[in-house]
């Protein structure tokens with residue numbers, strides 16, 4: 001894979017501190033804005049190539065993937081419907097289209113964007129969905145167009161996260177809802193490295209950054225999103241029994257702590273969901 005050195009994708013600072021090494025890859029921290037990112041990282045071209053084979057490719061593993069993601073998708077769909085009437089939804093990084101299909105079954109008008117051609121073909125041919133080849137900025141959606149934009153495990157893959165967030169803001173209607181789900185890996189990574197437990201939790205070089213709820217909030221603030229809500233938002237159900245047990249255990253533990261703390265405590269190290277509204281919104 002062809003790699004290149006980059007400056008901090010958020011603030012352009014060139015200084016950095018080595019945080020974690022995973023194989024030959026390095027996650028670094030920007031000393032001026034605290035952003036955690038992969039450096040050096042794969043070039044744009046090699047990433048596009050890489051994503052053609054990133055998702056599962058045969059029928060059986062696609063089904064397993066659907067099963068794993070289902071609880072997260074259903075939870076997100078319920079969340080969206082707490083705040084929004086049926087409307088027009090865009091899912092960025094739509095994969096095979098399972099979330100789009102869930103929302104369509106609930107009466108929403110849905111469209112997706114995806115990088116992997118095989119996933120686009122599946123969404124179109126098997127599920128009959130409309131999915132455009134990404135990145136989103138290239139599709140040219142009109143301004144103030146969507147009631148909801150969602151992105152599951154997308155923002156950590158993007159070389160320019162701020163450009164993506166600006167793009168989401170532009171195409172959302174005033175009062176429109178952005179739902180993002182992302183891994184929050186650094187705290188657990190740091191713990192495991194203290195215990196000298198080898199792991200590949202950062203999923204490098206696929207993940208170009210690791211966001212915390214605080215960092216997501218700062219980015220959304222800068223774009224002009226109104227008040228945001230941070231949640232645990234369910235957990236995945238991987239096929240592998242050990243991973244599944246860990247996911248259920250940490251998922252339930254983090255949800256329990258979240259509610260017991262009056263929706264304040266977000267267990268570090270587990271995936272998070274954020275809801276952000278374009279413009280002011282009264283909770």
Ligand SMILES: [Zn+2]
Nearest residue numbers: 008011030033
């Ligand atoms: Zn920075």
